[in-house]
Structures are given as C-alpha cells and as structure tokens.
Amino acid sequence: MRKLIDSHIHFDNYEEVEQKEMLRDLHVHNIEAIISVSNHLQSAKRNLTLAKEDSRILPAFGYHPEQKLPTDNDIKELLEFNEINQQHMIAVGEVGLPYYLRQKHPKIVLEGYIELLEQFIQQAVKLNKPIVLHAVYEDAPIVCSLLEKHNVKHAHFHWFKGDQQAIERMKQNNYYISVTPDVVYKKKIQQLVQSYPITQLMVETDGPWPFEGRFEGQRTHPKMMHRSIATIAALKQVSLDQVYQTIYENTCRFYGL
Template identity: 45%
Template structure:
C-alpha cells in the first residue's frame, strides 16, 4: 500500500529512520511526501534522493504566516527545476484553522498563492494536493474549475454534502486518515464517496486517538484504514486494498514496479 500524504520531513531523525527502514524492507510500497515551506521542499527532496519510494511534492502549507515573496519565488523555481521528478504540487490550500482563530485574517493573499500553484499544476500537468475543508473546499473547487485542473487531491477532507457531490462530479480524489476507524464524520464521508476516488493517508506525524493513542504515526497504520473502508463498503479487504493502492498509483502516475 501507499501512504498518499505524509509530512515525512517533520519527523524526528530516529523516527524517519524507522520509516525509511520499513520502506527499504517493502513493508510499505511508498509514501507521497508533501512539503510545507522552502526548507521543507529541500528536506523532502533529500529524503527522495535517499529512498526512491519517497515520492516528493513541493508546495507551501497555508496554515502559517505569509511567506516572503523571495521564498515563494524560490519554491516555484524548485517546482520548475524538478517538475519531471515530482509526484505533485502540495501541500497547498487555504488557512481554515487560522481563520477560525482570527476572523480578521485577510484570506486574499492566501487565495492568490493557491491560484499561483494551481496554474503551475496546469502548466506542468501535475496533480495538486489540497488543504481545503468545509467552505474553503468550495473556493478551491471554483479555482480548479476556472483553470480546468482535474487532478486534485483533497486530503483529510471534511465538508458539506453539496461540496461532496461537486467533488465527485469533477472526479476529485480524497484520502482518509486512521481517524476513520473511530470518527463518525469520516465514516459517513466514506459511505458517500466512490471507492475509485478514495486513497489512504496518515498525515504523519499527526498523532491519532482510539486504538492509535500514544503511538508514533506510521504509514503501516493505513492497513487499519483499509479494513474500516472495507467494512463500511461491504467489500473484501483485498478488493479495497487493491483498489485504493491502484487509485494512488494512477493518480500520481507511479509505476507498478518502482
């Protein structure tokens, strides 16, 4: 299986080493390692160089203060330099949680940055990985449709039924985290979303509750996510495992024999 979204560069070196070891042992087929800022892009690239089953994505995470123009320009330059080797542009999106903490936050600059990355995704025919939930997902859909970008991955998505229907109609992918094992909101989303548009992720090193409480978030946790999806969809584990893995390979254009 493939972890469709992980912040591998955020892990402590000793925890990175555990995950790298398991990648080398093929306990995990691969991970999509997203970036959060310029330093993160460089660190993710180094991890990719160390292990070919770490598939890099470059971007700027929206839940932080605005970057300098120089930093943003450098991230764009890195995408242009390495686009042939990138799995995607991401993680990019809109600052939903920051806006909840500060209702005076001006979203326009963040919107401009997101649109810049969407234009790059279109230019280089790269998938885009989005941090966009609830009302922000509607805004992201507006921009994707405006620029006719169809290869969009809404990670750890949460939203209204009307947004879910819009995303399904457009063929946008979602990915669910191990919280699907115990979070009813995510289980309801899995019920509604077609299996052919679902992937699994950890968003590590984010830590989970329930049966995962106190554990380091490891890509192997996605096995339990797959089991829960199989239960909710009334399908076999093998069917769901094969489908979500192939979904991820197809969406990110990963070779079957990497």
C-alpha cells in the same frame, strides 16, 4: 498483494532516527511508497534530499496554508525551485487555504491566500502535475471554483471534511480524497467514506500528526493505514482484498506510478 501507498505524509517532519526506523519497516508492513508533502521551501529541499536517498519517498513541493503568508520573494523562490526540480516532484503540495488558522485569527484576510493558491494551481497545470490540497469545510467550494477555472483534473483533497453539496461537486469533478486513521473511530469520516466512490479514494497518515482511539500514544506510522483499509471494507461492504487492490490502483493511477 496487500500493498499500500501513503498518499500524504510530512516525512521531513520526523526526527532522523524515526525516519530511518520507518524506512527500515516499510517493507515489513507492505508499504510500497510514501508521498511526502512540503510545508515551505526549506521543507521542499529536505524532501528532495530524502527522496534522492530513498526512491520510495515521493516528494511534493508546496506551501502549507496554515501559516503566515510567504513574502513575494519566498513565493518566487519556491515556484522556481519547483520548476527546476519538476522531474523529481510527484505533485504540487501541500497547498490550499488556512481554515484552522482563521478560526484562531478571524481577522486574517483570505484574498492573499487565494492568490497564492491560484499561482500553485497554474503551476500544476503548466507542469502537468497533480495538486495536493488542504481545503476543508467552507473553503472547499472556493478551491473547487479555482480548479474549475483552470480546468484542473488531478486534484487530491487530503483529510477532507465538508458538507454534502461540496462532496457532490467534488465527486462530479472526479476529484480524489484521502482519509487518515481517524476513519477507524470518527463517525463523520466514516459517513464520508460511505458516500464517496471507492474509485476516487486513497489512504494517508498525515504523519507525524497523532491520532486518538486505538492509536492513542502511538507514533504515527504508515502501517496504521491497514486499520483504515479494514474499516473502509466494512463500511463499503466490500472484500478486504478488493479494497486493498482498489485503493492501491487509485493511488498509482492518480499519481502516475
């Protein structure tokens, strides 16, 4: 019963041959489903097509913030696409604020990204969908304020990094986080896992993003999450079976599976 769901992967960014190999392997590694987030409208369309071909692919539609802001027309088209395809969409995502982009380009004005994120938050509320967030470090409090403003209950902060104040706020609001395979070798992520309730925790790969440590040189695959689970069990001092069951149930509960 050691089933897992990859709660955050960019499946459409893999090469077609890689996609086919991965889908063929999922059952071997007890991966029940993958939640494939989108970067923009074309990405959303690809994910929708993939999901219609294989029911284990659960698509989320959004606009990744670590890129140039879309035009007003692009935003309109994406929001309309989400409305039309809401029955196929498991969540709004990936959306958020451009932390890493601002490190490279400090002159970027944040207000436009905040306005865009608020549109996605409003749509998630309207469609009664969870929202998948890219919001790290000092961006997390801004996003928490927007979520609180619109009374959002189902918020998933993927691959979260932030200070203890933000962590406590997210815990209190019952927001969920997910960790990638870097939990196996990164102290700060391990400390986050130790401090965050296991009942609000999921696992992900964020593939095809590559990892280091024991995963160096390997193509990112959902099977890596089994190492994440083993690390979480050790950090939480909980049995492996219990961690598998809790993480799986958390993901099903959060995404209504």
